[in-house]
Amino acid sequence: MIEFYLPIKMVHMIAVLCSGGLFFVRGLMLLIGNKLAMAAPVRYLSYSIDTVLLTAALMLATMLPSAMFANGWLLAKIGLMVVYIVLGSFALKRGRNKKSRVWFFVAAVSVYAFMIGIARAHHPLGFLEQIFK
DSSP states (O other): OGGGHHHHHHHHHHHHHHHHHHHHHHHHHHHTTOGGGGSHHHHHHHHHHHHHHHHHHHHHHHHOGGGTTSSSHHHHHHHHHHHHHHHHHIIIIIOSSHHHHHHHHHHHHHHHHHHHHHHHHTSTTGGGGGTTO
16 A cells, blocks of 8 residues: 555645635635635535545555654644634634634634645644754
């Protein structure tokens, strides 16, 4: 199964970018008042991308079980993923007003960027690790 690691990792990375990009576009559309962002086809596309993303992540995690929690970066990324999902939910539909949705959107995009930094650096602090060396 390890021979499929690189293709699965590529699928995972593409799904990460598609998921984050679609969230960003949907968030901006809602903030300018375009209700198309919550249309059924767009929501189903989001669900599909996220399913591919999660499936690829689980496949990668089963391929390298000993490396999963080696230095805490993956645990930090998983924890932030939960935060990102909650913030994204408030940004897209659960925020009480436009101002709160803007703040939730900015926070969700920031957490997403930090998760990318953690994944690229393979360190719980992401790119901040360079500052705290």
